[in-house]
Amino acid sequence: MGSQKHTEDILREQISMLYQGGKVSVPVNIITSLILAALSWPALDHTSLIIWASAMVMLSILRLFSCFLYFSQPRLFSTHGWANTFVAGSVLTGLLWGSIIFLFPHQSTLSPYLLIVVIFIAGMTAGATSTSGTYFKASAGFVVPATAPPIAYFSMGSTSVELAISIVLIVYTAMLLRTSQTSDKTIHGFLEQRRLNRAQAAELHEQQELLQSVLDTIEVGVVVFDRDMKLTLWNNALTRYLNISPNWLKTKPTMEDFIRLNAENGDFGQGDIEELVRSRMKRFDDPQNITPHRFERTRPTGTRLEIMGNPMPEGGVVTTYTDVTERFLRLEKIRLLADHDSLTGLVNRPVFERRLRHAIASAKRSGNMVSIFYLDLDHFKDINDTMGHPTGDQLLKQVATRLKKTARETDTVARLGGDEFAIIGTHHSNVHDVYRFAERILDILSEPVEIGEQIVHTGASIGATIFPLDNSTPVELFSHADMALYKAKEAGRDRFALFDSHMNDELQDRKRIETELRHAIHNNEFVLYYQPQIDFETKAVIGAEALLRWQHPERGIVAPDLFLPIAETNRLINPIGNWVIEEACAFTNRINGAKSENFKVSINLSAVQFRSEGLQSFIMETMTKSGVTADQIELEITESMVITNVEDAIKTLRRFQSLGISVAIDDFGTGYSSMAYLKDFSANVLKIDRSFVSEANKRDENRKIIAGIISLGHSLGMQIVAEGVEDADQESLLQSLKCDFAQGYYYGRPMPEADFLTYLEERSSQT
Numbered sequence: 001m002g003s004q005k006h007t008e009d010i011l012r013e014q015i016s017m018l019y020q021g022g023k024v025s026v027p028v029n030i031i032t033s034l035i036l037a038a039l040s041w042p043a044l045d046h047t048s049l050i051i052w053a054s055a056m057v058m059l060s061i062l063r064l065f066s067c068f069l070y071f072s073q074p075r076l077f078s079t080h081g082w083a084n085t086f087v088a089g090s091v092l093t094g095l096l097w098g099s100i101i102f103l104f105p106h107q108s109t110l111s112p113y114l115l116i117v118v119i120f121i122a123g124m125t126a127g128a129t130s131t132s133g134t135y136f137k138a139s140a141g142f143v144v145p146a147t148a149p150p151i152a153y154f155s156m157g158s159t160s161v162e163l164a165i166s167i168v169l170i171v172y173t174a175m176l177l178r179t180s181q182t183s184d185k186t187i188h189g190f191l192e193q194r195r196l197n198r199a200q201a202a203e204l205h206e207q208q209e210l211l212q213s214v215l216d217t218i219e220v221g222v223v224v225f226d227r228d229m230k231l232t233l234w235n236n237a238l239t240r241y242l243n244i245s246p247n248w249l250k251t252k253p254t255m256e257d258f259i260r261l262n263a264e265n266g267d268f269g270q271g272d273i274e275e276l277v278r279s280r281m282k283r284f285d286d287p288q289n290i291t292p293h294r295f296e297r298t299r300p301t302g303t304r305l306e307i308m309g310n311p312m313p314e315g316g317v318v319t320t321y322t323d324v325t326e327r328f329l330r331l332e333k334i335r336l337l338a339d340h341d342s343l344t345g346l347v348n349r350p351v352f353e354r355r356l357r358h359a360i361a362s363a364k365r366s367g368n369m370v371s372i373f374y375l376d377l378d379h380f381k382d383i384n385d386t387m388g389h390p391t392g393d394q395l396l397k398q399v400a401t402r403l404k405k406t407a408r409e410t411d412t413v414a415r416l417g418g419d420e421f422a423i424i425g426t427h428h429s430n431v432h433d434v435y436r437f438a439e440r441i442l443d444i445l446s447e448p449v450e451i452g453e454q455i456v457h458t459g460a461s462i463g464a465t466i467f468p469l470d471n472s473t474p475v476e477l478f479s480h481a482d483m484a485l486y487k488a489k490e491a492g493r494d495r496f497a498l499f500d501s502h503m504n505d506e507l508q509d510r511k512r513i514e515t516e517l518r519h520a521i522h523n524n525e526f527v528l529y530y531q532p533q534i535d536f537e538t539k540a541v542i543g544a545e546a547l548l549r550w551q552h553p554e555r556g557i558v559a560p561d562l563f564l565p566i567a568e569t570n571r572l573i574n575p576i577g578n579w580v581i582e583e584a585c586a587f588t589n590r591i592n593g594a595k596s597e598n599f600k601v602s603i604n605l606s607a608v609q610f611r612s613e614g615l616q617s618f619i620m621e622t623m624t625k626s627g628v629t630a631d632q633i634e635l636e637i638t639e640s641m642v643i644t645n646v647e648d649a650i651k652t653l654r655r656f657q658s659l660g661i662s663v664a665i666d667d668f669g670t671g672y673s674s675m676a677y678l679k680d681f682s683a684n685v686l687k688i689d690r691s692f693v694s695e696a697n698k699r700d701e702n703r704k705i706i707a708g709i710i711s712l713g714h715s716l717g718m719q720i721v722a723e724g725v726e727d728a729d730q731e732s733l734l735q736s737l738k739c740d741f742a743q744g745y746y747y748g749r750p751m752p753e754a755d756f757l758t759y760l761e762e763r764s765s766q767t
């Protein structure tokens, strides 16, 4: 079907060429035939000649008319119809040309007019071979009818010349037929080839259009440069992403033009345009050896593009532009979230550490100073617990805002977690600057913070160190600022401390004690001392406070103040505290069995211990094991231990009391809003801090405070123990104020069990 169409197409082309030729050859035919008629006029019968010429002219007019119809109404006939029409015209014209020979009668000598006719026929057939040679049937259709009559005419002649002419005409006709056959084939081949070329070109064009429309539908900008670095292909997305006009791209610019336009559009940032172009063209210096490349850039419009260049096998490069703005912004957001504290928006610890390393590295090169501040809000936990976490969060936010305002743009303000903040200052030029900056922070943080309806008072403790005065590594610097912070807190909070090398020694000491404490637990190096508690009225020893001592293998007896705070911060307090409970219960059982019936031991609890979940069950187990009853032990806690989480603390206290274990509030008077919570705590015993007792006789207000504590405690059904009674004056004062029990050096210092037993014996022999 396809090849039939191709044959038809070729035939159409051939016929079209025939009719094109006919427009010239037919008028030529009329003129030539009239000239021949004129030339033959003297030699031929005029009537016959006129008839011949008239027939020729009329036939030619008909053929011209068919040419006109072919061009004006090509669909009048089919291709074959038109071919046959032309061939018929050719045959008839050929026959007319050949028939003229028969107007000459046979004579003994050849008429020169006859030769003229032969020459004209030869000329016309040669011409027809040339003009109708594109279609063999047409040329043969003219040549054969035109030459056959002369051949026949001369072959019937009597002379050898006529015979020779007839042979020459035969050969001539054969040559013409051969030529027109070759011509037909050549034209046929040419048309076939042209058709193939056209088909291929159309297919190529179709593919290109398809490729272009595919490229135009994708959201990736594409541009292709050939091996001469000339733009050959691009798509719509490219024009959008780079804001380049399609008309400009149609001019097929070079890679250099393309890069220059991008540079002028601000795609490569600020700078000398030619320099920007030069640096980017380096990649394309050798178009045969372009290495694949991939990078991202943000356009002046804010669009983030991922650009990938890949060399083509034949040279040149395909570059794609992908809009990665959304992905980029998402990553930026994730990066922002990863680098920032979500509550305050300040940078977080990893970023702080990174920036500190960077600041120290550049300070080493520049010789500048870097100050590292470590801040901790005072009593933040209390605020959180008493006012609620939302208020705590608001406070942290406002603190962050204030710190940001106080610090410079170039400083780093970070939240390290909880209520801990840190600042890297890079603009201080001397130690005074650092002090002034710290004081400013203390001032702004001590200003009350308004949160909703509430006014929150806070403050901060600040530790700092300065590089290069403290020429340490970033990690050490941070730990030194932490040490200084610890010192600031230890000195009473709401203050600033700058690191000095002694602090480091202290830290080393702490670390050493910690290690030794671990050994002490393992080697059972602890011992309990007991300090008697006396009934003011009867002067009898009603019990003792168990006080921990560390029998250090080298340093001898170590007081608890030196190691308990370290044990508290290193989770060592629980095993130590449990040991105290076990040992104190065992001691009480021994005393009650041997010496007394109602002897009670007071056991100090640490904050960590008090909050630990298993404490209650541990005490009950220990009581069962040791045979001690609940009324033989008393637990001492401080106000600060309950004030941090009042509700939970009250629950814990009630649980102990429900078991019959009495609870004493130690160091009473030195804590917070002591009176306000006293009722809720519903403790059994209040122990007046020895600081009031020691000054009781010297300062009237201390005496009044003691009187107030005793009367308040009694009104709430509590018993009162006065701590640190050191002389008889204090004793008589406390007695006059109706204090119930006493404890202090006046009655006896804390002592080991053996000494305590002797003490008890001595006391009982005195009474």
Ligand SMILES: Nc1nc2c(ncn2[C@@H]2O[C@H](COP(=O)(O)O[C@H]3[C@@H](O)[C@H](n4cnc5c(=O)[nH]c(N)nc54)O[C@@H]3COP(=O)(O)O)[C@@H](O)[C@H]2O)c(=O)[nH]1
Binding pocket: 531, 545, 546, 547, 548, 559, 560, 561, 564, 580, 604, 605, 606, 666, 667, 687, 690, 723, 724, 725, 726, 743, 744, 745, 746, 750
């Ligand atoms: N969690 C635990 N805490 C304990 C334990 N053992 C002791 N501690 C606490 O350590 C702090 C220091 O105790 P310590 O060095 O033993 O001092 C006690 C007494 O020696 C001292 N004291 C007693 N009377 C006087 C006196 O007349 N004058 C004077 N200057 N000091 C005196 O007071 C300390 C007892 O105080 P308190 O506990 O407040 O009753 C101390 O806070 C202990 O609580 C333990 O096992 N676990």
